[in-house]
Amino acid sequence: MSLLVIGSVAFDAIETPFGKTDKIIGGAATYIALSSSYLAQQVNLVAVVGGDFPKEDIKLLQDHGVDTEGLQVKEDEKSFFWSGKYHNDMNSRDTLVTELNVLEHFDPTIPASYQSSDYVMLGNLSPDVQRKVIERMENKPKLIAMDTMNFWMDIAREELDKTIAMVDVLIINDEEARQLSGEYALVTAAKKIMTMGPKYLIIKKGEHGALLFQGDKVYFCPALPLESVFDPTGAGDTFAGGFIGYLAKTDDISFENMKRAVIHGSAMASFCVEKFGTERIVNLSNREINDRVQQFIDISQVEINV
Amino acid sequence: MSLLVIGSVAFDAIETPFGKTDKIIGGAATYIALSSSYLAQQVNLVAVVGGDFPKEDIKLLQDHGVDTEGLQVKEDEKSFFWSGKYHNDMNSRDTLVTELNVLEHFDPTIPASYQSSDYVMLGNLSPDVQRKVIERMENKPKLIAMDTMNFWMDIAREELDKTIAMVDVLIINDEEARQLSGEYALVTAAKKIMTMGPKYLIIKKGEHGALLFQGDKVYFCPALPLESVFDPTGAGDTFAGGFIGYLAKTDDISFENMKRAVIHGSAMASFCVEKFGTERIVNLSNREINDRVQQFIDISQVEINV
Numbered sequence: 266m267s268l269l270v271i272g273s274v275a276f277d278a279i280e281t282p283f284g285k286t287d288k289i290i291g292g293a294a295t296y297i298a299l300s301s302s303y304l305a306q307q308v309n310l311v312a313v314v315g316g317d318f319p320k321e322d323i324k325l326l327q328d329h330g331v332d333t334e335g336l337q338v339k340e341d342e343k344s345f346f347w348s349g350k351y352h353n354d355m356n357s358r359d360t361l362v363t364e365l366n367v368l369e370h371f372d373p374t375i376p377a378s379y380q381s382s383d384y385v386m387l388g389n390l391s392p393d394v395q396r397k398v399i400e401r402m403e404n405k406p407k408l409i410a411m412d413t414m415n416f417w418m419d420i421a422r423e424e425l426d427k428t429i430a431m432v433d434v435l436i437i438n439d440e441e442a443r444q445l446s447g448e449y450a451l452v453t454a455a456k457k458i459m460t461m462g463p464k465y466l467i468i469k470k471g472e473h474g475a476l477l478f479q480g481d482k483v484y485f486c487p488a489l490p491l492e493s494v495f496d497p498t499g500a501g502d503t504f505a506g507g508f509i510g511y512l513a514k515t516d517d518i519s520f521e522n523m524k525r526a527v528i529h530g531s532a533m534a535s536f537c538v539e540k541f542g543t544e545r546i547v548n549l550s551n552r553e554i555n556d557r558v559q560q561f562i563d564i565s566q567v568e569i570n571v
Numbered sequence: 572m573s574l575l576v577i578g579s580v581a582f583d584a585i586e587t588p589f590g591k592t593d594k595i596i597g598g599a600a601t602y603i604a605l606s607s608s609y610l611a612q613q614v615n616l617v618a619v620v621g622g623d624f625p626k627e628d629i630k631l632l633q634d635h636g637v638d639t640e641g642l643q644v645k646e647d648e649k650s651f652f653w654s655g656k657y658h659n660d661m662n663s664r665d666t667l668v669t670e671l672n673v674l675e676h677f678d679p680t681i682p683a684s685y686q687s688s689d690y691v692m693l694g695n696l697s698p699d700v701q702r703k704v705i706e707r708m709e710n711k712p713k714l715i716a717m718d719t720m721n722f723w724m725d726i727a728r729e730e731l732d733k734t735i736a737m738v739d740v741l742i743i744n745d746e747e748a749r750q751l752s753g754e755y756a757l758v759t760a761a762k763k764i765m766t767m768g769p770k771y772l773i774i775k776k777g778e779h780g781a782l783l784f785q786g787d788k789v790y791f792c793p794a795l796p797l798e799s800v801f802d803p804t805g806a807g808d809t810f811a812g813g814f815i816g817y818l819a820k821t822d823d824i825s826f827e828n829m830k831r832a833v834i835h836g837s838a839m840a841s842f843c844v845e846k847f848g849t850e851r852i853v854n855l856s857n858r859e860i861n862d863r864v865q866q867f868i869d870i871s872q873v874e875i876n877v
Contacts, residue, residue, distance in 0.1 A: 450797065453798050455796075473780075474791075474793070476796060482869075484870055484873070485780075485796070487793065490756075490758045490761075490782060491758065525873060528875065558877050564789050565790070566873070567790070567827070567830045567868070567872065569831050569834065
């Protein structure tokens with residue numbers, strides 16, 4: 266099935282305890298598109314970059330089968346730029362620079378060939394822009410998933426709530442779930458958030474795995490216990506890409522299949538953190554992905570009869 | 572199979588954000604014995620209390636099928652007493668009072684009828700006393716599991732290392748694993764700790780579940796996402812009791828069965844935190860336990876082919 270991905274395509278500069286990068290390709294939609302490209306039959310990208318964005322990085326996306334007709338290039342403007350520095354525990358980071366540039370007035374257009382996209386992944390962006398994408402799709406997609414972050418909860422809560430009310434799956438982390446719901450216990454937070462619109466909720470807990478909720482059903486997917494995390498940048502987006510990519514590939518939105526999709530998202534994210542930026546996820550084989558998925562199965566599955 | 576349990580049988584006074592108790596029955600061996608009594612065919616207790624320990628609390632253990640021949644009663648002394656106060660997040664606590672009393676000179680004796688115990692659970696105690704129990708068993712048990720804590724790492728590291736070298740399974744939490752190994756990443760910590768003696772290692776991560784290691788094999792058992800934790804006191808001991816109790820019941824120490832044992836430990840611990848002290852685990856039905864184990868299966872198991 267075809268998947269429409271929207272989000273930032275941008276430059277990042279990253280510093281971790283293991284080293285630092287110059288400006289490298291980044292952005293939520295970049296990670297989502299690359300990650301989902303290994304699974305979904307067709308990935309359609311809606312995003313905006315400036316004239317400074319290298320043609321070879323656009324070609325990199327195209328080489329992964331990503332359709333870039335919906336990628337606007339504003340020749341006279343600059344691409345979105347984010348720079349951050351991770352603390353020693355790799356769980357927290359300081360933002361050093363945020364230059365919105367082309368993102369400031371991003372008006373997403375959906376090419377005609379994208380209109381029949383079956384699945385939609387709204388990567389982290391202004392909730393206003395995310396909602397425009399939903400409104401501009403002439404055919405209702407089978408499933409809309411959405412990522413967001415605390416930043417939008419702080420400055421655009423009303424807009425955010427409107428967009429959240431329109432999506433099927435919300436994908437956020439534990440702290441964001443607590444902030445969004447005002448509840449500390451994740452089960453309670455999840456129940457509250459599911460009354461806001463989404464039928465499904467995924468709460469990512471970083472090194473502690475991820476929880477999938479639907480009604481009273483819960484699935485807990487572990488994280489692989491890793492010897493080292495090199496760079497967490499993009500791991501959440503890569504998770505979202507693997508999750509929605511697997512749903513698009515299998516075209517099955519049952520809870521049981523969503524569990525498998527969460528495993529695929531987790532597997533893709535586990536690759537992402539192994540190297541800087543997109544380095545690890547631009548060059549994966551199906552064999553590597555299947556082996557990694559198998560590792561998740563091996564660490565979590567048990568033969569047991571009660 | 573029969574299980575020998577050693578540890579403290581004591582008084583606790585607990586304060587949580589939900590309320591506080593007077594002196595109630597507590598101690599590692601109390602929780603382990605009660606928890607394992609629902610699973611193991613025979614539980615043999617080695618511990619010491621003072622003359623102040625209520626006869627009805629000893630009878631409570633006996634009513635759960637726990638053999639108390641190895642429970643020394645020092646009529647002229649006082650029982651071990653611990654008092655603690657949990658912080659609002661329930662993950663950290665302050666110790667308000669620790670009175671060693673009878674524990675200070677505890678010299679464990681193993682009754683003849685306990686000598687053929689197949690499984691041994693060394694609850695948290697001075698590593699010196701734990702080792703005496705191993706040395707005083709005339710027949711080598713099938714499996715010895717051990718709990719300990721950072722306190723002993725701080726003040727008795729040499730003694731602790733000697734005892735750890737003699738056990739098959741070490742059960743500790745994530746911070747203790749980091750302290751014991753000097754490694755931050757839990758996989759690396761686990762590898763190092765398994766060179767110290769234990770073939771199996773369980774690292775408990777509280778609300779984030781538990782990891783079981785053997786050689787290169789890893790199993791990740793989730794924690795149930797709970798709406799509220801009322802009192803975490805004894806949860807680790809109750810986990811240990813459920814784990815070793817299931818092994819004793821099934822008499823199978825394969826990795827696959829240890830996974831099931833970790834699920835049973837987790838299920839028993841999930842009851843423990845629902846009420847103050849031992850209140851919830853003194854009165855469980857097999858039906859409740861099986862239903863809880865089923866909940867762990869429901870949240871973690873997936874039908875998937877790679």
